[in-house]
Amino acid sequence: xxxxxVRGAIAAAALCGxxxxxxxxxxxxxxxxxxxxxxxxxxxFAVDELSIPTVSLFHNPPDGxxxxxxxxxxxxxxxxxxPGWDLEFSDVFTLLHPKVGESTNGWQNFSLGSKLELIxxxxxxxxxxxxxxxxxxxxxxxxxxxxxxxxxTPTVFFGKGLGDLPDSVPxxxxxxxxxEVGEDLPTEAANPNALEVGLALEYxxxxxxxxxxxxxxxxxxxxxxxxxxxTMTNPQNRxxxxxxxxxxxxxxxxSRYFQLGAEAVIPMNRHTGPNVGFIVNVNIxxxxxxxxxxxxxxxxxxxxxxxxxxxxxxx
Numbered sequence: 001x002x003x004x005x006v007r008g009a010i011a012a013a014a015l016c017g018x019x020x021x022x023x024x025x026x027x028x029x030x031x032x033x034x035x036x037x038x039x040x041x042x043x044x045f046a047v048d049e050l051s052i053p054t055v056s057l058f059h060n061p062p063d064g065x066x067x068x069x070x071x072x073x074x075x076x077x078x079x080x081x082x083p084g085w086d087l088e089f090s091d092v093f094t095l096l097h098p099k100v101g102e103s104t105n106g107w108q109n110f111s112l113g114s115k116l117e118l119i120x121x122x123x124x125x126x127x128x129x130x131x132x133x134x135x136x137x138x139x140x141x142x143x144x145x146x147x148x149x150x151x152x153t154p155t156v157f158f159g160k161g162l163g164d165l166p167d168s169v170p171x172x173x174x175x176x177x178x179x180e181v182g183e184d185l186p187t188e189a190a191n192p193n194a195l196e197v198g199l200a201l202e203y204x205x206x207x208x209x210x211x212x213x214x215x216x217x218x219x220x221x222x223x224x225x226x227x228x229x230x231t232m233t234n235p236q237n238r239x240x241x242x243x244x245x246x247x248x249x250x251x252x253x254x255s256r257y258f259q260l261g262a263e264a265v266i267p268m269n270r271h272t273g274p275n276v277g278f279i280v281n282v283n284i285x286x287x288x289x290x291x292x293x294x295x296x297x298x299x300x301x302x303x304x305x306x307x308x309x310x311x312x313x314x315x
Contacts, residue, residue, distance in 0.1 A: 027287055027295065031122035032211050033161035034204070035178060036252050039261045039281045040229045041198030042180055044129040044157035046086035046115040048294045049078040050284045058265050058277025066100040067274055072108075080297040084117035088133075094144045106141025109150075115157065125161030125176070130154075137187065147186075153196060155182030163211060174207040184233075192240030194233050202227040206254060225252040229263065244272040248279065259283040 027047040028035045037043050037051060052075035060068045074092035081087055092108040115131035133153040140146025161176040177199065184194040202225050209215065209222045232245030250263025265277035287295025 027285065030120060030127050030159065030161065031125045031163070032207070033125040033163055033176060034206060034254075035127075035159045035161070035176065036202070036225055036254065036259060036261075037283045038178060038200045038202075038227065038229060038252075039250070039263055039279055040231050040246070040248050040265075041178065041200050042115075042131075042155075042157065043178055044115075044117070044127045044159045044180075046080055046084050046117050046129065046131075047078065048080055048086075048287045048296075049076070050286050051076040051281060052284070054279065054281040056265065056277060056279035058267075059273050059275055061271060061273055066098055068096055068098040071095040071097075078115075082300045083297050085297075086115050088113040088115065094141075096144055104143045106144040106146070107139070108144070109135045109137060109140035109146045111135050124164045125159075127157075127159045129157040131157060133182070147188075147191075149186055149188035149191065151184050151186045153182040153184050155180050155196070161207070163207065170212050171208075173212050174204045176202045176204060176207075178202070190238060192235040192238040194235045194240060197230075197232045197234070197245075199230045200227055201229075220253060223254050225254065226250075227252065227263075232268070242269070242271045244269065246272060250279075257285050257289050259285070 027049065028037065028043060028045050035043055035045065037049055039054065054072075054074045054076075056070075056072045058070055060070055072092050072094050074090065076088065076090035078086050078088045088111075090111045090113070093105070094108055095103070095105040097103045111133055113131060113133040115129050117127060117129045119128040120126070132155065135147070135151040135153070137150035138148050142148070157178070157180045159176065159178040161173075163173045165173050179199045180196070181198075182196040184196060186193070204225045205217065205222050206225065209217060227250060229248040229250070230245065231248070232243055234243040235241055245268040247266045247268055248263040249266075250261060253260045259282070261281040261283070263279050265279055267273035267276070
């Protein structure tokens with residue numbers, strides 16, 4: 001009962017957006033730069049977002065001589081409470097198919113997080129935020145390895161677009177980078193602390209066509225953002241083992257109301273996994289779909305119905 005009650009918070013948070021309609025605020029913009037919601041790493045914006053579903057398939061390292069195929073189906077809902085401060089809810093349903101033995105499935109621990117935007121500079125397309133994630137122990141299934149203890153991860157986030165480069169290097173201006181650096185702090189002393197690092201290097205064809213040079217590139221290519229994401233977990237004590245991580249090249253397609261994303265998941269070493277997997281994601285821009293309901297903080301902010309357009313002329 002506890003698990004279903006906690007997950008019901010997502011629906012309750014969505015209902016709050018209906019009860020307290022406020023000013024519409026743009027998602028993921030800093031100056032002329034649209035920073036997309038990345039798949040494997042978290043973007044630095046505290047705004048209304050709905051990411052559902054995110055589906056990944058990969059193989060875990062051999063355990064006792066046998067590899068295990070894992071399929072994760074996840075979702076996340078973020079709701080802005082005050083301007084630049086949000087609350088985030090997420091969970092993942094996992095299916096495990098070992099090469100030897102019986103298959104099993106279940107929910108991972110429910111995750112509750114929050115993020116606060118601290119520094120923004122529109123002219124330099126820069127944003128810096130802080131946040132914390134709470135992986136709530138005991139809310140997931142033991143059969144799929146969900147921990148009975150909680151883990152807190154204080155994190156810093158940043159985003160920087162290169163649109164402020166000189167005009168002599170116009171083709172570099174569409175580049176942008178976002179990143180996060182956090183520290184896992186488990187509540188059970190026997191488990192290791194771990195450094196969590198994520199980076200995303202993006203080349204926005206949207207930005208190229210709208211802010212640098214209209215090359216006449218046709219749709220849907222001009223609505224795409226090729227990117228590479230890097231993720232790493234590095235245990236720091238208590239026999240946590242070697243670092244693991246992935247390199248994830250892929251592409252995001254942007255429209256007015258949704259984003260589609262797909263990436264390969266390439267293990268960085270044998271401790272991460274034996275072969276390449278993949279991940280796909282749908283992100284719904286429900287602040288553009290229902291601007292009178294979403295896309296605004298629950299409290300604070302003045303009337304502002306101006307909309308930004310992540311899909312450019314695809315809108």
